[in-house]
Amino acid sequence: MKADGRHRDATAAARRRQVLDAATRCFRRAGFHGTSIADISAESGMRPGHIYHYFDSKETIIRAIAGEVVERGELEDRIIRAGIASPSAAVPALLNLLKERLAGPDTTANAVVTLECLAEASRNQRIGDDLRAYDASLRTTFEDILRAVRDKDDLGRRFDPAEGALFMRTILSGCVVHFALYPETDPADYLAKLWAFAETIASPSTPVIDGRTEKAGEPGDTVP
Incomplete structure (x- = not known):
């Protein structure tokens, strides 16, 4: 039974991934609001009703x-x-x-x-x-x-x-x-x-003044 449950979970995860990947490709082409569930259905090869099984809305x-x-x-x-x-x-x-x-x-x-x-x-x-x-x-x-x-x-x-x-x-x-x-x-x-x-x-680069190197962050102080 546990093996069956893991198989169902893996299948559901794969289907969700299939929808998300297809939706992402659609969104890249047409944007969020230019994409419909029908577009995602065609891109993913999944029926709209099947998509709604995993996601209840766009x-x-x-x-x-x-x-x-x-x-x-x-x-x-x-x-x-x-x-x-x-x-x-x-x-x-x-x-x-x-x-x-x-x-x-x-x-x-x-x-x-x-x-x-x-x-x-x-x-x-x-x-x-x-x-x-x-x-x-x-x-x-x-x-x-x-x-x-x-x-x-x-x-x-x-x-x-x-x-x-x-x-x-x-x-x-x-x-x-x-x-x-x-x-x-x-x-x-x-x-x-x-x-x-x-x-x-x-x-x-550390500024050089009169042959001396000025310390970064301490204007006026010099070191040899």
Whole structure:
């Protein structure tokens, strides 16, 4: 009996996945509101009645897809937080995760769906609440990492972790918008240039004044 139950659960999960994958492809092409259950039925090869067995409405499907965006973010959040104890390793780990997330084979398609989720958040309170909670969690993670790095390197006067977290979150959002607007963009090349610039402004060359090197964060103090 237990084996039968596991088989039924696996079958139901596979059918739900089939619906969500088909719906995602439809949403990429026509948007949430330009897609009907009939469209999802045709794309998935499942009858509408069969789809309603797993999802009681198109809104439920949309919430499930938005929920997957949040779940991916929460997984990345846990991975990133595992590196906070070692600040020197945390930032490279964060950058690598962002690169993997944004430079994958489905970057542009995922960006389009993410923008659809964000637009829906302005109309659907429940989806909006889910995405805002995820966004707040992501910014907290960024802030914790930056605070750990600042405290380790004694850079308290050079940047504020909350402001840095807001900057990083804004950059991430901007990447999503860019890939949606310019699908011909090569994500790997785009991100390589972006991170090269970020590293430049994050680690500016130390100014030399009258043959002496000025300490970062301590104007006026010099060292040989």
